[in-house]
Amino acid sequence: xxxxxxxxxxxxxxxxxxxxxxxxxxxxxxxxxxxxxxxxxxxxxxxxxxxxxxxxxxxxxxxxxxxxxxxxxxxxxxxxxxxxxxxxxxxxxxxxxxxxxxxxxxxxxxxxxxxxxxxxxxxxxxxxxxxxxxxxxxxxxxxxxxxxxxxxxxxxxxxxxxxxxxxxxxxxxxxxxxxxxxxxxxxxxxxxxxxxxxxxxxxxxxxxxxxxxxxxxxxxxxxxxxxxxxxxxxxxxxxxxxxxxxxxxxxxxxxxxxxxx
Amino acid sequence: xxxxxxxxxxxxxxxxxxxxxxxxxxxxxxxxxxxxxxxxxxxxxxxxxxxxxxxxxxxxxxxxxxxxxxxxxxxxxxxxxxxxxxxxxxxxxxxxxxxxxxxxxxxxxxxxxxxxxxxxxxxxxxxxxxxxxxxxxxxxxxxxxxxxxxxxxxxxxxxxxxxxxxxxxxxxxxxxxxxxxxxxx
Numbered sequence: 001x002x003x004x005x006x007x008x009x010x011x012x013x014x015x016x017x018x019x020x021x022x023x024x025x026x027x028x029x030x031x032x033x034x035x036x037x038x039x040x041x042x043x044x045x046x047x048x049x050x051x052x053x054x055x056x057x058x059x060x061x062x063x064x065x066x067x068x069x070x071x072x073x074x075x076x077x078x079x080x081x082x083x084x085x086x087x088x089x090x091x092x093x094x095x096x097x098x099x100x101x102x103x104x105x106x107x108x109x110x111x112x113x114x115x116x117x118x119x120x121x122x123x124x125x126x127x128x129x130x131x132x133x134x135x136x137x138x139x140x141x142x143x144x145x146x147x148x149x150x151x152x153x154x155x156x157x158x159x160x161x162x163x164x165x166x167x168x169x170x171x172x173x174x175x176x177x178x179x180x181x182x183x184x185x186x187x188x189x190x191x192x193x194x195x196x197x198x199x200x201x202x203x204x205x206x207x208x209x210x211x212x213x214x215x216x217x218x219x220x221x222x223x224x225x226x227x228x229x230x231x232x233x234x235x236x237x238x239x240x241x242x243x244x245x246x247x248x249x250x251x252x253x254x255x256x257x258x259x260x261x
Numbered sequence: 262x263x264x265x266x267x268x269x270x271x272x273x274x275x276x277x278x279x280x281x282x283x284x285x286x287x288x289x290x291x292x293x294x295x296x297x298x299x300x301x302x303x304x305x306x307x308x309x310x311x312x313x314x315x316x317x318x319x320x321x322x323x324x325x326x327x328x329x330x331x332x333x334x335x336x337x338x339x340x341x342x343x344x345x346x347x348x349x350x351x352x353x354x355x356x357x358x359x360x361x362x363x364x365x366x367x368x369x370x371x372x373x374x375x376x377x378x379x380x381x382x383x384x385x386x387x388x389x390x391x392x393x394x395x396x397x398x399x400x401x402x403x404x405x406x407x408x409x410x411x412x413x414x415x416x417x418x419x420x421x422x423x424x425x426x427x428x429x430x431x432x433x434x435x436x437x438x439x440x441x442x443x444x445x446x
Binding site for chain 2: 192235244247
């Protein structure tokens with residue numbers, strides 16, 4: 001069970017089993033990504049920052065003026081810029097009082113704004129080019145695009161400072177060296193062949209479960225299976241975690257990037 | 262009995278069986294994951310455990326370096342005494358009572374030969390840790406093992422990994438050999 005207090009002072013509890021991350025990497029757009037990522041934090045910012053700013057007198061006045069000046073569609077985008085950018089500025093600062101987090105936050109705020117601006121043009125373009133949108137390939141393209149944008153933001157998040165982030169991006173785009181995948185040098189960067197195999201298998205298991213979760217309640221489906229099947233599966237997963245998990249002497253959990261938050 | 266009670270009993274029984282199987286699996290996994298290349302004590306304990314139950318003989322809590330003073334094959338050849346070793350190099354004296362208890366669970370020795378040179382040793386923590394690893398990480402999961410670990414790890418930061426050595430050795434899956442599966446301990 002976890003929860004937070006909403007702006008009316010009421011505690012909103014999520015029952016245990018309610019997921020905090022709703023498979024965000026299946027998102028087709030950045031706004032969808034952030035609806036699926038860290039749901040309670042997103043809800044808290046929505047309740048305490050986005051709505052109060054949106055319904056403030058200043059915002060309502062701005063909304064009226066912007067709609068009059070730019071029309072309904074664009075005016076709405078202009079007036080929502082302030083609450084959106086405020087939310088993302090604060091989300092950045094929430095991660096740490098550092099310019100790199102501010103940059104990361106504003107990057108996502110701007111991305112969401114751009115997404116709102118370009119969505120109508122994008123829809124027109126798709127119609128003109130007769131691109132099928134209700135198919136797996138288009139969905140895959142959308143997920144890939146969202147993933148790449150998200151990774152781009154992560155560079156600013158992870159790098160020591162803004163200049164390092166730019167350096168990382170430069171290096172990522174030049175001299176990729178695909179040959180390292182084939183000549184075995186990839187195993188010199190911290191994960192040997194055996195560990196790499198475990199990582200790949202674990203990722204495939206995770207992907208399979210995530211795909212199933214998008215379509216059904218996996219736990220409920222598992223409950224309907226025969227006892228022997230269920231227990232064998234649970235024991236196999238238990239042993240996999242116990243053997244291949246990262247824990248015990250020599251493991252430093254503080255090295256984990258998200259530990260500070 | 263009401264249906265609800267029956268359901269509850271079934272649930273409790275199911276949970277107990279599930280935990281018992283998990284315990285057996287984790288114990289077996291622990292034995293398999295223990296390293297085989299550190300020293301030969303594991304093989305020695307395995308050899309001891311392979312002995313038939315209730316055998317008379319001589320239990321040796323004795324260091325390897327004192328072999329010239331009392332050697333198993335010579336004792337057998339000259340005096341007809343069957344003996345078995347269950348000791349590590351530089352074995353600390355405080356583990357001896359627990360090791361004797363462990364021996365007497367399956368054997369009925371008429372004589373013990375005990376190394377006494379270590380009686381005056383005061384170990385520092387690193388040496389103590391190495392010795393504990395040599396002994397406890399090769400013993401079967403038992404009450405005696407628990408006593409040894411509890412006694413020797415007092416003041417240690419990471420006590421749990423001595424009691425459940427799978428915590429320390431789980432990453433050893435990369436080094437598993439046929440030998441890892443073969444030794445029963």
